[in-house]
Amino acid sequence: MSASTSFSPDEALAALLAGNRRFVDGKQSHPNQDADHRSALASGQHPSAVLFGCSDSRLAAEIIFDHGLGDLFVVRTAGHVSGPEVLGSIEYGVGVLGTPLVVVLGHGSCGAVSAAAKAHAEGTTPSGHVRDIVERVTPSVLSARAAGLTEVDDFVDVHVRKTVDFLVERSPLLGTEVAAGRCAVAGLSYSLAEGTVRSVGSRGPLSEH
Template identity: 70%
Template sequence: MPDLAPASPADAYAALLEGNARFVHGERLHPNQDADRRSAVVPRQRPFAVLFGCSDSRLAAEIIFDRGLGDLFVVRTAGHVAGPEVLGSIEYGVHVLEAPLVVVLGHDLCGAVTAASEADRDGVAPAGYIGDVVERVMPSILWARAAGCTDIDQFVQAHIRRTVDGLVGRSALLATEVAAGRCAIVGLSYRLADGTVSVVSSKGSLPEGV
């Protein structure tokens, strides 16, 4: 079976947008979800994008981008917070599996961002390891407030932007791949009500306006 996966950052990004448009309009093709595809990817995976998203149950990557087996290398945490394991997983997807695109996927009404905003306002952090998630989101809240942001959706966009910046800033490997044009990183915000995505920020070689 020939490998027809998008090979450039721009082509990978276009494929995701096309899939999202099909999902939004109820015209999904369900590509690469049959027995032939299952067999074809047994010896090797070659995903065309690393999807680093929030763990929210309404944000299932293969569904909202209308993709299938072997297409996306998915990493998800609450509030898309990135610890060493996450960075290593994303680096693996880019450096070893040669995915030309990394997507940071956040969404409106994000619970982790809301919790961090409330903790900042009230001065009380959630108990347990939920508090650790909130602590990792908190710098984005503080940065957004300093920039004049006041509502949750503005905080969400600020957190997506800072996550994109943080991937390049913290990972020398990702920074090198982006600088060489082999990979691009784009931050997208997903709207729960209508299923659309919009660009928040990007790094690397992508179409003008992204």
């Protein structure tokens, strides 16, 4: 890794969870958003985490985790579906910027997961490139149903865990960093109504939070 931060994977996750508690309690500190900090970042960035989340407009990472400029390296797609561009972006965050943590962030009532569940149940296929998203989420829906699960939010949890596994297993760089204990991948699910996040699985050196 060509860059490093002062955070361990555990410390990076703890900072995110602490920020989320401030957000939920309405006690945000809005860190690292002043003009001096903005200027200091012009010469380089050292984010504490890569945040790979759903594109849903209600899932703005810096807001719900009470972080600021330069704190998070954010990658977002509908249903947090992965492809080469996503893997390359995450590998840049881990391999070049030296972030010690990757977070996969799903959320309740996810539209992409709901669409995949509906398409499978009805035997229909969405038009356009939305079909690509649905097809990438469908294996998670099938796994969830095979396990006897029926609720969309349960499907979301399965999809988050499968995404965590996919990233570690598909990216040689990420797999190496996780195996060496230098990086961890945490799966979280966000409640739209409550604003809280909860852990749904992880890979790598993380304690219970």
